[in-house]
């Protein structure tokens with residue numbers, strides 16, 4: 001009897017515990033709002049137009065700040081979808097706003113420009129465009145950085161967001177930015193009222209295609225993701241003369257050579273090894289002939305860093321070393337050191353990144369959202385963050401998955417961005433980009 005009663009008590013208490021557990025689970029499920037994601041059918045339904053636009057943009061690339069036809073194609077499509085579209089913002093920039101009730105404002109950015117690269121992919125839709133650059137020189141033009149992928153998916157996303165506006169609320173600002181490759185377009189749009197003539201966003205998001213990830217995957221980097229970039233030109237003055245009579249000259253080639261070597265000690269000896277920094281002398285020009293010592297030489301450098309204090313230190317050291325080497329050689333004049341500031345470092349807001357990584361994992365599957373290391377290349381999407389808006393950029397894999405797996409095994413280096421052979425596996429890349437973009441936007445604009 002007592003045994004039976006005990007067994008009954010156990011069974012009852014187990015049942016009560018189970019009921020409590022299940023109701024706690026359903027309560028938890030109710031507190032997490034379910035966010036909308038487009039079905040595969042919905043993505044497939046917009047895809048033919050997205051692909052046609054991609055191929056058209058790829059065949060007809062335009063150089064930085066000359067994206068007139070490109071911008072018109074984006075503006076026309078978003079106007080047809082019911083967005084309020086403004087063209088010629090900061091040059092050829094496009095701003096398309098979709099107001100959908102109360103809620104946050106979120107900016108989604110694509111860049112629009114192509115590069116002076118001759119396409120060598122041999123693809124049937126390869127670019128054969130030749131345009132004049134700003135110096136009036138005819139150059140081949142190619143979407144070698146994949147900004148055509150960004151634009152085509154941007155339009156697909158704009159359509160699905162407009163067609164499914166019952167699934168989200170707030171204001172969506174779609175930004176078509178010129179001149180990313182010369183890191184001038186974002187600043188030009190901000191100067192032309194991006195945050196004053198149009199709703200100022202609470203958050204900003206962008207994607208870039210990625211050559212170190214297979215199509216279907218999305219990469220993220222929290223915190224510093226891309227570097228600040230500055231150009232430095234150093235003119236070293238000597239005293240020229242006959243190559244056979246060096247005693248009557250001050251040889252700027254030798255001062256230049258010493259300067260190049262001394263500059264290598266900035267990163268290796270002066271900089272904290274835990275702070276990324278690059279000083280590259282990409283051009284060394286001087287002299288015309290073997291038996292003439294020239295009057296001057298010119299060095300051109302690119303300087304990359306993340307932290308503002310590191311950036312300041314690198315630039316100051318370059319100037320100090322250039323002047324010091326000239327002084328040591330008895331140069332008749334101090335060198336001229338001209339610094340042209342470029343992009344600021346891109347900082348991906350860690351909190352925003354974490355929130356969007358969770359949303360992307362829900363949509364794409366946890367194994368398809370991977371952390372990737374920061375890079376020393378640059379991006380002017382950084383300007384949006386520096387203007388006070390939490391911002392983050394994600395990276396959409398664009399390499400054919402089989403080719404990617406083979407390269408991983410063999411160690412082969414596949415063509416990367418800015419290569420004349422860069423050829424994204426466009427269908428899965430575009431579809432993943434659209435799904436990722438919508439997942440992020442709906443997370444930030446959820447009901």
Ligand SMILES: [Zn+2]
Nearest residue numbers: 145181417418
């Ligand atoms: Zn690029």
Ligand SMILES: [Zn+2]
Nearest residue numbers: 145147180208
């Ligand atoms: Zn790019």
